[in-house]
Amino acid sequence: MAHERFTDIVGNTVEECIEKAVKELNLEKNTIKFVVLNDGIQTKPAKIRVCLKPEEVDLIQSVLKKFFSLLGVKVELEIIPRDKRYSVNVNAKNPYWLIGKDGQIIDQLEYLLNLILRKKAPNLSIRLDIANFRKQKEETLKNKALAIVARVRELQREMRFDPVTEEEYRILRDFLKDIKDIKFYPVKEEEKTILVIAPRK
Template structure:
């Protein structure tokens, strides 16, 4: 974390010097007064200036990015990370030749990395930050795959008139299934089981 120590005749003067050196504004820093100014004898001799330590507040997104880059390097994978914002959500888009290693089986590794990145991003944040990790549009491809699965199994439930149980899924993937089938006549969906083995049941209406 970048910080500077500055002095001046007054605390405010010392702070302003530090802000200029850091090339930032007061709301982006934390200020600690190290020494209050002291007047000298008769206002002329032996006076001491005010001393302040001013440091930049941590940027949560940058901290999360640095953490992710170090983590990926330790995994022995080289990727490029693009940052974009969508619907008040920050997206880290990973791209590289070994991207499959970071996605993992059905996105489990990507979900684990996302969980850790969000922990780091929110440890010093004033408000809640949501960071989503994607890998060469994996999230959208997975969503489409789940929607196709939901449609196929819903038809099976209607034809056989028997409940169909899906494999355990993360909450956000279960939400995709529920949403895809919420307006389909003749069926109802609900979740059963305990995390992390919670799963969806597609039940035909009788």
């Protein structure tokens, strides 16, 4: 099913996915913009995500490369279209000063870049990551949640997660909502949000 900004194509190999995209979407092979979601080597099927609005990808690339060049940083961009906005991972030499403590600089850069992008295209926005910092942080958060879920199942009693930010709560909510044998809810304590995970009885 095609979304507003992308469609996913599956096949036995990446090359087969590309050929299917060219045929089904009536695209030129040398102009197609896509990212590989699964190369099909370890697990089948292979999957690519084809951008249906390449002009938006071109604009993001142009704005971000110019922005970082003004900071004296040469970057490589990985841009993945999603339903509401684009995920952009920035790779650079010595990227850590672009991340900051707990990703605070990433938050500030994302805010500035979205201001610039929206002046050029009001409906365009990005979710910024630097050297996959946010992705790795999310994976750590999810793994910790799974460990607590396992303990809740074992002990059949509720357990409390460490205080989480609003963004972390949204990530955990979307991650845990499909686990049928547990329930979860937030508790406010001294301006902090505590996530409680409990067995569903």
